[in-house]
Amino acid sequence: MSTSSASHATSIGHGLLAQISEGQPRRVLLAEDDHEMRRMLADRMRRAGLEVIEARDGKMLLEFASAQLFHHTHHAAIDLVVSDVRMPGCSGLEVLADLRRTDWTIPVVLVTGFGDRELHAEARRLGAVAVFDKPFELDDLMTIVLGVVAP
C-alpha cells in the first residue's frame, strides 16, 4: 500500500512546491457525521472567511473525492480536508490512504474520539498534518486550519 521510498522522496519536493497556491478563497472539505460538531466547525471556519464544503458521512466524503475535487491543475480545488476518523461508510484514515496513493499536496487534518498511538503513527506516516483527539479546543483546531490555508 505504501509508495516506494524513492518515488516518495521526489514527491515530497513536488508536493511542497505545489502547495504554495495563489490568493484565492480557501476551500475546506469538512467531513463529520456528528451534526452539531459539523455545524460548529463549519460556522467557525466560515466566520474566518473560508469556504466550507460539508460531508455528513464517509459516503459523501468518498463522493467528493471521486468527483475529482482533489484533482488539481494549477491549484487544488480543495485546500484542506478536515475529517473525523470514524464515520458511517468509511474511515477518515482510509480516505487519507486512498488520497495519498496519488496526491501528497492536499493537507489533511484528522479528528478522532479514539486516538490511540497506532492511529497517530499511521496518520503521520500518511502525511496527516495533525490528529486532534476529542475533546479538543476549537481555537487549537482553527490555529492549524488557518496555519495551513492562510495566504
Next chain:
Amino acid sequence: MIGSTRPRILLAEDDHEMRAWLRLVLRRLHAEVVEAASGTELLELVAGNEPIDLVITDVRMPAPSGLQVVCMARTAGLRAPFLVVSAFPDRALRTSLRQVGAEFLAKPFEASELLAAVRRLTSIAPAPDAGLVP
C-alpha cells in the same frame, strides 16, 4: 547519528543578526547547517533531495510562516523533527506545534538550551563542554 556522517540541519531565521548568532552556537555541534532567510527559502531546502536531520525555524517570517512550513512538510510526508522558535509563545501556538509534531523553544534562550534541544532531537552525542560561551 553514528559514524562520521555529519547531521544536516536547516536553519530559517529572517533576522540576520539572530541567524548569525544561531550559526555560531550550532557550530559547536559540527553539523552541516544550511540557512534560509524566509519561509519560501526554507521550503525550497526542505523540498530538496538531501537528507534532513532537523529543521530549526522561527515561527514569524515572511510568508509562509514557520507553522505553515511545518504543516506543508508534514502533508508532503516529511517526518524530520522541527524545532520552532518564537518570542510570543501563546497557548494556541504551543498546542498547534505539538499537534503537528514540532517542538517549541521560547525566545530569549541560552545557547545551552538550544544545544540541548538540538541534541535531544537529533541524537547528537553530548559534548564535554557543557555550555561554554564563545
